[in-house]
Amino acid sequence: MSEIRYDRLHDTHVIIAPERLHRPDCNFAEPEKKVVDEQCPFYEGHESMTPPEIFAIRKPSSFKNEAGWQTRVVPNLYKAVQIEAPLQHHYGLFEHLEGFGAHEVIIDTPEHHTSMTQWSEENVIHWLKTLRARVADLRGDHRIAYISLFKNEGTEAGSTQQHSHTQLIGLPIIPKVEREAYQRSYNHYKHHANAILETVLAHEEEDGQRIVAKQGDFTAFCPYASAYPFEVIISSTKALGQVDTLSDESIESLAPLLLITLKKLKKQLGCFDFNLSVSTPPLQEGTVEHGLLACVDEAFRFEIRIMPRIYKHGGFEQTTGVIINPVTPELAAALLREHDYV
Numbered sequence: 001m002s003e004i005r006y007d008r009l010h011d012t013h014v015i016i017a018p019e020r021l022h023r024p025d026c027n028f029a030e031p032e033k034k035v036v037d038e039q040c041p042f043y044e045g046h047e048s049m050t051p052p053e054i055f056a057i058r059k060p061s062s063f064k065n066e067a068g069w070q071t072r073v074v075p076n077l078y079k080a081v082q083i084e085a086p087l088q089h090h091y092g093l094f095e096h097l098e099g100f101g102a103h104e105v106i107i108d109t110p111e112h113h114t115s116m117t118q119w120s121e122e123n124v125i126h127w128l129k130t131l132r133a134r135v136a137d138l139r140g141d142h143r144i145a146y147i148s149l150f151k152n153e154g155t156e157a158g159s160t161q162q163h164s165h166t167q168l169i170g171l172p173i174i175p176k177v178e179r180e181a182y183q184r185s186y187n188h189y190k191h192h193a194n195a196i197l198e199t200v201l202a203h204e205e206e207d208g209q210r211i212v213a214k215q216g217d218f219t220a221f222c223p224y225a226s227a228y229p230f231e232v233i234i235s236s237t238k239a240l241g242q243v244d245t246l247s248d249e250s251i252e253s254l255a256p257l258l259l260i261t262l263k264k265l266k267k268q269l270g271c272f273d274f275n276l277s278v279s280t281p282p283l284q285e286g287t288v289e290h291g292l293l294a295c296v297d298e299a300f301r302f303e304i305r306i307m308p309r310i311y312k313h314g315g316f317e318q319t320t321g322v323i324i325n326p327v328t329p330e331l332a333a334a335l336l337r338e339h340d341y342v
């Protein structure tokens with residue numbers, strides 16, 4: 001029997017339909033992919049193949065735009081928006097802004113890994129510290145209202161570059177979905193004096209059936225209304241700040257949990273394509289309801305969302321925004337709990 005579940009975190013519905021699991025396009029066990037790319041612009045030693053770096057975590061005594069880095073951030077060569085564009089708003093029936101914004105690529109590791117599941121814990125810590133530094137820096141640019149931070153791994157997830165990388169897109173507008181999410185969280189906070197995710201996670205921890213693993217203050221769980229099979233959210237009931245303000249201590253407990261979760265997913269799914277998003281706080285007063293920025297850490301919980309892309313979406317998902325997920329999150333969490341990699 002399927003269920004139409006309400007997703008309180010995203011204000012959408014999903015259809016959990018286990019009977020669709022046996023459809024022939026289900027592809028749980030892809031073979032390992034090849035890892036060779038002599039021409040890779042993100043490879044260590046190929047620094048001249050990218051635009052000059054914006055930021056890097058470097059080994060001592062290494063130089064800018066040369067080898068010796070652990071993470072490296074460069075402008076995206078194929079920019080959706082650019083920071084050099086004027087911030088101009090043209091009103092009227094065919095309203096538009098000039099294509100202003102930040103579009104950066106975070107080269108996650110010097111090695112040409114294909115998968116985040118192969119990273120070391122040190123890789124994850126450097127990656128999180130790089131995201132923290134970039135969002136903190138861009139917060140100072142008052143033209144940027146919103147930042148999207150995401151990873152696409154594998155062709156099913158929309159990746160066109162094998163070398164592990166993360167993208168940052170900063171915009172002068174807040175996309176509707178995100179604007180509504182901020183507003184909904186803020187409304188919840190005003191009524192209940194806590195964050196929606198805090199309430200949901202507290203109930204998940206009490207119930208236990210959708211919990212995957214815990215580390216320090218962080219918990220990985222399969223959300224009740226998972227839109228994707230084996231979807232996992234990592235968050236905390238405690239207010240630990242946002243991506244640009246997480247403490248080193250928080251990063252050090254988040255990193256092993258993220259890595260363990262990815263390895264558990266790989267154990268169940270084989271090599272799997274996925275999207276990963278890192279939540280970002282609203283950046284500028286004036287772009288969101290007045291007062292919201294003053295209580296950002298109480299009203300929003302930092303979260304990482306992992307969305308395995310096992311199934312292709314079709315016309316129904318495209319037109320309705322309602323996704324059909326054939327794997328119950330209760331089953332996914334039970335399978336993911338089975339293996340320990342601590």
Ligand SMILES: [Zn+2]
Pocket residue numbers: 037040041042043111112113162163164
């Ligand atoms: Zn590479």
